[in-house]
Amino acid sequence: MxxxxxxxxxxxxxxxxxxxxxxxxxxxxxxxxxxxxxxxRELAGSADWTRSCGSFDVPVGKAAxxxxxxxxxxxxxxxxxDEGAKRVNRLRREEFEARFPGLLDLLLRADxxx
Amino acid sequence: MxxxxxxxxxxxxxxxxxxxxxxxxxxxxxxxxxxxxxxxRELAGSADWTRSCGSFDVPVGKAAxxxxxxxxxxxxxxxxxDEGAKRVNRLRREEFEARFPGLLDLLLRADxxx
DNA sequence: CGGAGTGTAAGATGATCGTCGAACACTGAG
DNA sequence: CTCAGTGTTCGACGATCATCTTACACTCCG
Numbered sequence: 001m002x003x004x005x006x007x008x009x010x011x012x013x014x015x016x017x018x019x020x021x022x023x024x025x026x027x028x029x030x031x032x033x034x035x036x037x038x039x040x041r042e043l044a045g046s047a048d049w050t051r052s053c054g055s056f057d058v059p060v061g062k063a064a065x066x067x068x069x070x071x072x073x074x075x076x077x078x079x080x081x082d083e084g085a086k087r088v089n090r091l092r093r094e095e096f097e098a099r100f101p102g103l104l105d106l107l108l109r110a111d112x113x114x
Numbered sequence: 115m116x117x118x119x120x121x122x123x124x125x126x127x128x129x130x131x132x133x134x135x136x137x138x139x140x141x142x143x144x145x146x147x148x149x150x151x152x153x154x155r156e157l158a159g160s161a162d163w164t165r166s167c168g169s170f171d172v173p174v175g176k177a178a179x180x181x182x183x184x185x186x187x188x189x190x191x192x193x194x195x196d197e198g199a200k201r202v203n204r205l206r207r208e209e210f211e212a213r214f215p216g217l218l219d220l221l222l223r224a225d226x227x228x
Numbered sequence: 229c230g231g232a233g234t235g236t237a238a239g240a241t242g243a244t245c246g247t248c249g250a251a252c253a254c255t256g257a258g
Numbered sequence: 259c260t261c262a263g264t265g266t267t268c269g270a271c272g273a274t275c276a277t278c279t280t281a282c283a284c285t286c287c288g
Contacts, residue, residue, distance in 0.1 A: 011235085011284060024224040028146040033276085034139060054234060064277050066236055085234050085285040102216030110138040125254055125265085147246085168264065178247050180266055199255035199264050230288090237282075244275075252267075258260085 011082055019076030019092060019099040027100055030075035035060060036068050037107060040077065043091045044108050052086035125196055133190030133206060133213040141214055144189035149174055150182050151221060154191065157205045158222050166200040 030036060035058050042056055053069055054062065069089070072078040076099065079090045096104055144150060149172050156170055167183055168176065183203070186192040190213065193204045210218055 024221060025146065025148060025151065028142050032139065032142040032146045035276085037139065052234080060276080061278060062235065063237085063279080067276075070236090082235095082285095087235065100220055103220060106214055106217060107138060149246085166264080174246080175248060176265065177249075177267085181246075184266090196255095201265065232285105232287085234285080235283090238280090239278105240280105241278080242276090244273105246271105246273085248269105248271085250268090253265090255262105255264080257262085 013082070014073060014080040014087070016079060017074050017076050019095045022074075022076045022099060024100070027075050027077075027103065030071050030077060031103070031107060033068070033071075035064075036072060039068060039072065040091065040104075040107060043078070043089060044093070044104075048090040049081065049083070049088045051089050052083075053080075053089065054086075127196070128187060128194040128201070130193060131188050131190050133209045136188075136190045136213060138214070141189050141191075141217065144185050144191060145217070145221060147182070147185075149178075150186060153182060153186065154205065154218075154221060157192065157203060158207070158218075162204040163195065163197070163202045165203050166197075167194075167203065168200075 031040075038058055039056055043051060053065060056065070058065060058068075060068075069078060069080065073080065077092060077096055079092050080087050081090075082088075091104075093104060145154075152172055153170055157165060167179060170179070172179065172182075174182075183192060183194065187194065191206060191210055193206050194201050195204075196202075205218075207218060
């Protein structure tokens with residue numbers, strides 16, 4: 001097997017979906033949840049690859065949290081990478097913006113919660 | 115009681131919500147449904163006040179249809195008016211666009227269904 | 229190695245949501 | 259008035275979804 005750079009992992013790599021392959025319905029369904037909205041907002045306020053899954057201030061257990069990240073990946077909103085024991089995240093701003101122009105901005109600009 | 119112009123009705127007027135009072139979550143939730151997406155698209159392709167509720171080609175009964183229109187009203191997406199025995203509809207394009215710029219266009223431009 | 233930390237997988241539970249059928253109210257036409 | 263057409267409301271049902279608990283796998287560190 002090929003030599004791997006820093007950040008190697010023997011865990012199963014997270015499954016990602018290209019935003020181009022995401023339907024409008026899937027995108028809207030992924031965004032229509034308070035916890036996921038909060039995750040995206042927090043993620044948007046942090047630099048890429050600096051936030052591990054457990055570092056978010058959301059009122060759910062880690063099992064539910066894992067599920068939410070899975071949904072966000074499936075909607076092409078989040079990219080994940082294993083870094084040691086942690087799984088760090090990145091918001092796919094440009095790619096998602098190219099597929100759904102203005103949608104992310106709508107979420108991030110809004111000042112209401114519910 | 116005041117003299118009423120043409121189109122008077124003794125039925126309870128439909129309850130509308132101003133798009134300005136709609137939260138992002140409510141808007142996204144309203145749009146995250148295949149039937150409602152179809153309703154909005156069909157409505158967008160017709161002139162204002164020309165489509166009665168029963169004139170839409172959706173695969174649900176009239177009870178469910180009535181529910182969907184109620185959700186769309188609550189999200190500030192649709193305005194309704196009684197005209198004789200029928201209730202005719204209008205897509206609130208400009209008002210909704212002012213509150214959520216680009217969101218409606220996203221739905222109407224997309225060429226995928228699910 | 230052994231233990232703490234991190235995240236996923238599987239099963240169960242409770243709530244929400246979309247749907248339908250039936251009953252009801254209203255309108256317009258005969 | 260009677261009747262057909264239109265739409266809403268109510269109760270019920272089933273499916274989906276968010277959540278939790280438990281168990282498991284992996285990584286790092288001592």
